[in-house]
Amino acid sequence: MFIIGERINGMFKDIAQGIREEDPTAIHYWAKKQEEGGARYLDINTGPAAKDQVKVMQWLVEKTQEASDLPLALDSTNYDAIEAGLELCKRPAMINSVPAEWPKMERVFTMAAKHNSAVIGLAMNEQGIPKDADTRVALAMELVAAADSYGIPMEDLYIDPLVLPCNVGQDHGPEVMNTLRQVKMLADPSPRTVVGLSNISQGTKSRELINRTFATMGIANGLDAAVADACDRELIEAIATARVIMNLDIYCDSYVDVYIKQQK
Amino acid sequence: MGLTGLEIFKQLPKTNTGDCGFPTCLAFAMALAAGKTSLDKCPHVSEEAKEALGAAAAPPIKLVKVGTGDHAVEMGDETELFRHDKRFYHPTALAVLIEDTEDVAARVAAFDELEFDRVGLHFVTDMVALQCTSGDGAKFKAAAEAVAAGTQKPFVLICEDVAAMETAATAVADKKPLLYAATNDNYEAMTELAKKLECPLAVKGNGLADLADLVEKITKLGYKELVLDSGNRETSQVLADLTQIRRSAVRKRFRPFGYPAMAFTTKDDPMEEVVQAGVYLSKYAGMIVLKASKKEEILPLVSWRQNLFTDPQKPIQVEAKAVAVGDVTPDSPVYITTNFSLTYYIVEGEVEGSKVPAWIVPVNTDGISVLTAWAAGKLTGDSINKALKENDMESKVNHKTLVLPGYVAVLSGSTEEETGWKVIVGPREAAGIGKFAKDNFGK
Numbered sequence A: 001m002f003i004i005g006e007r008i009n010g011m012f013k014d015i016a017q018g019i020r021e022e023d024p025t026a027i028h029y030w031a032k033k034q035e036e037g038g039a040r041y042l043d044i045n046t047g048p049a050a051k052d053q054v055k056v057m058q059w060l061v062e063k064t065q066e067a068s069d070l071p072l073a074l075d076s077t078n079y080d081a082i083e084a085g086l087e088l089c090k091r092p093a094m095i096n097s098v099p100a101e102w103p104k105m106e107r108v109f110t111m112a113a114k115h116n117s118a119v120i121g122l123a124m125n126e127q128g129i130p131k132d133a134d135t136r137v138a139l140a141m142e143l144v145a146a147a148d149s150y151g152i153p154m155e156d157l158y159i160d161p162l163v164l165p166c167n168v169g170q171d172h173g174p175e176v177m178n179t180l181r182q183v184k185m186l187a188d189p190s191p192r193t194v195v196g197l198s199n200i201s202q203g204t205k206s207r208e209l210i211n212r213t214f215a216t217m218g219i220a221n222g223l224d225a226a227v228a229d230a231c232d233r234e235l236i237e238a239i240a241t242a243r244v245i246m247n248l249d250i251y252c253d254s255y256v257d258v259y260i261k262q263q264k
Numbered sequence B: 001m002g003l004t005g006l007e008i009f010k011q012l013p014k015t016n017t018g019d020c021g022f023p024t025c026l027a028f029a030m031a032l033a034a035g036k037t038s039l040d041k042c043p044h045v046s047e048e049a050k051e052a053l054g055a056a057a058a059p060p061i062k063l064v065k066v067g068t069g070d071h072a073v074e075m076g077d078e079t080e081l082f083r084h085d086k087r088f089y090h091p092t093a094l095a096v097l098i099e100d101t102e103d104v105a106a107r108v109a110a111f112d113e114l115e116f117d118r119v120g121l122h123f124v125t126d127m128v129a130l131q132c133t134s135g136d137g138a139k140f141k142a143a144a145e146a147v148a149a150g151t152q153k154p155f156v157l158i159c160e161d162v163a164a165m166e167t168a169a170t171a172v173a174d175k176k177p178l179l180y181a182a183t184n185d186n187y188e189a190m191t192e193l194a195k196k197l198e199c200p201l202a203v204k205g206n207g208l209a210d211l212a213d214l215v216e217k218i219t220k221l222g223y224k225e226l227v228l229d230s231g232n233r234e235t236s237q238v239l240a241d242l243t244q245i246r247r248s249a250v251r252k253r254f255r256p257f258g259y260p261a262m263a264f265t266t267k268d269d270p271m272e273e274v275v276q277a278g279v280y281l282s283k284y285a286g287m288i289v290l291k292a293s294k295k296e297e298i299l300p301l302v303s304w305r306q307n308l309f310t311d312p313q314k315p316i317q318v319e320a321k322a323v324a325v326g327d328v329t330p331d332s333p334v335y336i337t338t339n340f341s342l343t344y345y346i347v348e349g350e351v352e353g354s355k356v357p358a359w360i361v362p363v364n365t366d367g368i369s370v371l372t373a374w375a376a377g378k379l380t381g382d383s384i385n386k387a388l389k390e391n392d393m394e395s396k397v398n399h400k401t402l403v404l405p406g407y408v409a410v411l412s413g414s415t416e417e418e419t420g421w422k423v424i425v426g427p428r429e430a431a432g433i434g435k436f437a438k439d440n441f442g443k
Helices: A012-023 A027-036 A053-067 A079-088 A104-116 A133-149 A172-183 A197-202 A207-220 A233-245 A255-261 B005-011 B025-033 B047-055 B106-110 B139-152 B160-169 B187-197 B208-220 B236-253 B270-282 B295-308 B341-353 B370-375 B382-392 B406-419 B430-441
Strands: A001-011 A041-047 A072-076 A096-100 A118-122 A155-160 A192-196 A227-230 B061-065 B075-076 B093-099 B116-120 B121-124 B127-131 B157-158 B180-184 B201-204 B226-229 B260-262 B285-290 B323-324 B334-338 B358-363 B401-404 B421-426
Touching: A001 A012, A001 A027, A001 A233, A001 B093, A012 A027, A012 A053, A027 A041, A041 A053, A053 A072, A053 A079, A053 B323, A072 A079, A096 A104, A104 A118, A104 A133, A118 A133, A133 A155, A133 A172, A133 B025, A133 B157, A172 A192, A172 A207, A192 A197, A192 A207, A197 A207, A197 A227, A207 A227, A207 A233, A233 A255, B005 B047, B075 B285, B093 B106, B093 B295, B106 B127, B106 B139, B116 B295, B121 B295, B127 B260, B139 B157, B139 B160, B139 B323, B157 B160, B157 B285, B157 B406, B160 B187, B180 B187, B180 B226, B187 B201, B187 B208, B201 B208, B208 B226, B208 B236, B236 B260, B236 B270, B270 B285, B270 B295, B285 B295, B295 B421, B323 B341, B334 B341, B334 B370, B341 B358, B341 B430, B358 B382, B370 B406, B382 B401, B382 B406, B401 B406, B406 B421
Parallel strands: A001 A041, A001 A227, A041 A072, A072 A096, A096 A118, A118 A155, A155 A192, A192 A227, B093 B127, B093 B285, B127 B157, B157 B180, B180 B201, B201 B226, B226 B260, B260 B285, B334 B358, B334 B401, B401 B421
Antiparallel strands: B061 B075, B116 B121, B323 B358
């Protein structure tokens, strides 16, 4: 599993301020810091406050790429902003995200095919987040079939089973694990899987502990990626360890350092 | 692995009539993948789709058998690209080329002697490849009969002229030889012949794309006992072809390539030929036709084949038999180790390097290492005693002293008790044997 660093997001005060004052200091700082921490992608989110989503997305993409060569995950529900961002990406990017709804899938998969980018597909539709694994898997299947019809390789489709905070949506936990396992059977090669990791601990105590425990359980069930805090050293250590235990990486004494290095 | 939802969905009519009891074709595909319903619930699915779905559930590479009885050769039925992922199942068949213009009986007699006994294992060559060089059906037939009479082992008949092939193959059809080969020019008649005689058929294409087309034409004629030859002969191209055939069959479930593949060596220099065959053996060839026929040429190939087709999950064992290293005398020391091949060969190398001739007694621990065997209760005073007795060590040496691996020093007491031999605890690592031998047994 790899990490999509979540920190360049207009929801954070320093990023919001940077956007307002057109000062890239915080963006440069977090781009570098997340890269050093072990992120493989950097998530870019303009935040809800930005008035001109397209312009802000373009500015964030440019400024982030000044500090880091990592590929970007463009995080927005505004597809014009994502498309504008894709034009500027130096490396094939990731689109975060599209639900299992027409015509959103049409729009997103068309631009993904054009820009050779990966896509995060959410296992939800107009009716909201499903309760059980079966419905999530059925929606994942719709994403798989749609992506396939647009010629998106399965390796570039990341299914997000949607994680809810474990203090209020506790019964979703096992359903998410079940979904992760079943998604791997939908196609061959199988689609990949991703979660918004920090959601699991929203509003709880000891968030880091919950995050990294979920991450290791996710890896055991086939989780490939997570939008998460790349600067949480203990999370990275837990991921590297889970990967060794699942025989995804060959063991060596310095496996944590090797894991961080191989992300670039 | 079963079919995935996407693979099934692509074969469905996508009409979403709901006649199957599911709201959409996609939902029906998912239910099929999960085994919750059956394909016949859909009244609109095409015959092609039914066949494609049925075939996709079959193993990725078909098992094809050449010959009859105990010596029959099975090829195909492989599932892996790399042996460390699971294992390779059916060792590459090695076929020695004989031409019908040669003294066939003499060549076959020499072929039948190509058997080897090494490190407790028995190696053989599997097949004769008889080539119709004369172009004469009668001569080819006589040669085929000579092969059938001369050896129990199966054979390949190499001839693209259907008439000559029919003459020879009909005479020896009960031996179920592989018929080589169906080509673009002769495939209809050759397929008819193979069908009639119930013999496996080799398909020779002009490159991979042509091969796939030809296989599809032949399977449409209703014959599926096939072996593939891409038609290329340059090592690098054959390596690419064999890889592509295996990969398409296993990863992409590409049905035309779901059969074992074969290769021919072409190099004139015997050294180069063996290296070329080694490449094909390593990379997925189900059968190789060799010009090489001498013992010194075949032995490295059969050894490598034995090595490659072992099960990586199972430890490799050496025979639990006492081995004399160097010019032993009744005074020579006796080293105890286990019959795990890695352990044994490390000890043997070090004992040899110590320049002190000695006996090594590998205890039968089912091929596991010293510490693992000790932990599993397989290396004990009792099992060491058994090994000494079975190898009759008391008659081989005039002393009763043995050397125990340093890591199992804890066994000294029970070993002395059970065996009545005096125990010297050796070094923990075999690398220390040199110094140890000099200190204890050097003159």
